Amino acid sequence: xxxxxxxxxxAGVLIIAAALGYAAHAYTTNWRGKAxxxxxxxxxxxxxxxxxxxxxxxxxxxxxxxxGAPPVPGKIYHALFIISANNKIxxxxxxxxxxxxxxxxxxxxxxxxxxxxxxxxxxxYFKGSGREKALLKLKxxxxxxxxxxxSLYELHIPISKLYPFIKIVPSAQGEIIxxxxxxxAYLKP
Numbered sequence: 001x002x003x004x005x006x007x008x009x010x011a012g013v014l015i016i017a018a019a020l021g022y023a024a025h026a027y028t029t030n031w032r033g034k035a036x037x038x039x040x041x042x043x044x045x046x047x048x049x050x051x052x053x054x055x056x057x058x059x060x061x062x063x064x065x066x067x068g069a070p071p072v073p074g075k076i077y078h079a080l081f082i083i084s085a086n087n088k089i090x091x092x093x094x095x096x097x098x099x100x101x102x103x104x105x106x107x108x109x110x111x112x113x114x115x116x117x118x119x120x121x122x123x124x125y126f127k128g129s130g131r132e133k134a135l136l137k138l139k140x141x142x143x144x145x146x147x148x149x150x151s152l153y154e155l156h157i158p159i160s161k162l163y164p165f166i167k168i169v170p171s172a173q174g175e176i177i178x179x180x181x182x183x184x185a186y187l188k189p
């Protein structure tokens with residue numbers, strides 16, 4: 001009787017080990033098979049490529065919109081994007097976020113945006129930052145580009161270091177308070 005119990009417990013351990021081994025193999029090779037090294041247009045999702053898990057976005061189609069807040073017909077929406085960090089990733093992201101808002105089909109043509117830089121975020125507007133083209137494009141799309149005068153004073157930054165098309169506001173905090181009282185959404189990267 002003891003030999004029988006031992007046999008079944010040993011067989012159970014072997015079955016579990018085999019199942020775990022299969023699961024590990026399926027995870028490392030991916031359930032869809034081995035991932036190609038290039039990115040085919042019809043293929044997307046998480047895949048294992050050379051032992052590393054990578055996400056491939058679907059480049060072929062834009063997903064259909066299945067939910068979201070509906071726009072109010074005829075309403076003009078307001079958004080205040082702020083940047084207060086001298087961080088390349090955040091600066092690029094805030095520009096991308098503004099483009100996303102401007103191109104949202106629910107908001108397109110019905111949104112007023114201001115981009116406010118203060119503190120170390122003032123570097124966004126520095127001449128030679130490599131963002132002149134992107135900022136001019138935003139300005140052309142109707143985005144107001146504002147800079148805090150207090151930050152310039154406190155950081156000893158002359159106005160001549162900024163792009164000439166940037167507007168100066170007395171204080172970032174005052175601008176935020178005034179814009180929020182006007183119904184602006186307050187957004188950070």
